[in-house]
Amino acid sequence: MKSSVIVFPGSNCDRDIAVALEKMQFKNTMVWHKETKLPKSDLIVIPGGFSYGDYLRSGAIAGKSLIINEVIKAANSGCLILGICNGFQILTETGLLKGTLLRNKNLKFINKDVHIKVINNNSKFSKKYNENQILKINIAHNEGNYFTDPEHLIKLQDENLIVFKYCDEDGNINEKSNPNGSINNIAGILNSKKNILGMMPHPERMVDEIISNKDGVNLFSSLLN
Amino acid sequence: MKLILEKLFQSNSKKNKLKFSIIVTLKKDVLDPQGKVVQNTLVNLGMDDLKSIRQGKHFEIDLNESDEDIAIKKIDEMCKKLLVNLIIEDYKINKIK
Numbered sequence: 001m002k003s004s005v006i007v008f009p010g011s012n013c014d015r016d017i018a019v020a021l022e023k024m025q026f027k028n029t030m031v032w033h034k035e036t037k038l039p040k041s042d043l044i045v046i047p048g049g050f051s052y053g054d055y056l057r058s059g060a061i062a063g064k065s066l067i068i069n070e071v072i073k074a075a076n077s078g079c080l081i082l083g084i085c086n087g088f089q090i091l092t093e094t095g096l097l098k099g100t101l102l103r104n105k106n107l108k109f110i111n112k113d114v115h116i117k118v119i120n121n122n123s124k125f126s127k128k129y130n131e132n133q134i135l136k137i138n139i140a141h142n143e144g145n146y147f148t149d150p151e152h153l154i155k156l157q158d159e160n161l162i163v164f165k166y167c168d169e170d171g172n173i174n175e176k177s178n179p180n181g182s183i184n185n186i187a188g189i190l191n192s193k194k195n196i197l198g199m200m201p202h203p204e205r206m207v208d209e210i211i212s213n214k215d216g217v218n219l220f221s222s223l224l225n
Numbered sequence: 226m227k228l229i230l231e232k233l234f235q236s237n238s239k240k241n242k243l244k245f246s247i248i249v250t251l252k253k254d255v256l257d258p259q260g261k262v263v264q265n266t267l268v269n270l271g272m273d274d275l276k277s278i279r280q281g282k283h284f285e286i287d288l289n290e291s292d293e294d295i296a297i298k299k300i301d302e303m304c305k306k307l308l309v310n311l312i313i314e315d316y317k318i319n320k321i322k
Contacts, residue, residue, distance in 0.1 A: 056307070056308070057310055060307065060310070064306075064307060093310070098312075099312065100310055100312045100313055102255070102313065103258055103259065104258075105256070105258060106258075107258050107259065107262060147255065147312075149312070181256070
């Protein structure tokens with residue numbers, strides 16, 4: 001399984017995701033944003049960070065970079081795309097995922113381990129998890145407050161495109177267990193074709209028992225099969 | 226002489242650039258937490274008459290274009306392609322000069 005990680009000025013989770021991918025036996029290549037060709041990839045990851053210092057809007061400038069044209073082409077031909085944190089923001093700015101990520105409701109940068117529930121385990125990104133499984137995964141963002149129009153929200157629910165929702169440790173999904181004000185506690189969504197996942201939590205930070213936990217491992221092992 | 230006049234005319238028409246301002250604001254239904262905090266702070270400062278505040282962005286753009294209709298089309302394209310996130314933001318284009 002071949003993967004590519006796109007690197008922008010200001011990306012800071014690119015090496016973390018590369019370590020996680022290599023640990024899971026992906027053959028990974030780092031791709032600088034000025035490249036105009038992508039190596040042959042089964043999976044493209046847009047990592048977390050602060051591409052272009054979050055100028056204009058988070059992900060707005062990276063969403064118009066040279067390599068993004070290739071990412072869009074690959075996405076349209078069915079390649080798997082994973083956007084984590086700033087990567088999710090970039091995917092919404094490109095239009096590959098609908099909706100947008102607003103500033104956290106409490107106006108604070110939030111960096112903590114939160115619980116998320118696997119709502120849809122019938123996707124290429126989540127099939128190794130159990131339905132309703134509760135994961136403990138780190139979030140670290142200032143703009144993670146997912147927002148979309150009512151029609152799209154209905155579509156997300158009807159087509160089972162919501163993969164993860166914020167919950168508490170017992171799995172309760174409510175306002176109290178919503179760290180950033182995200183609509184319906186949404187933490188990660190798919191596109192209609194289900195080959196693109198955008199999520200705010202960082203699964204690449206949860207692949208080693210010594211430094212955190214291994215709750216992120218099954219996301220990568222889902223992709224391997 | 227004619228040549229000099231022509232050149233002078235050309236350089237004058239080049240100087241005839243248009244300048245626009247763009248105001249970008251969050252749509253009415255989108256929560257504006259920054260605006261809310263600014264509002265609360267002003268109320269705390271005794272500005273009791275304050276009804277509401279929405280925070281936005283302001284761009285000033287000089288264009289090498291003297292035709293106003295073409296210029297506005299170009300500015301509108303800039304807004305749609307990059308400056309504005311149409312899902313959550315509205316924008317207004319104003320001519321400055």
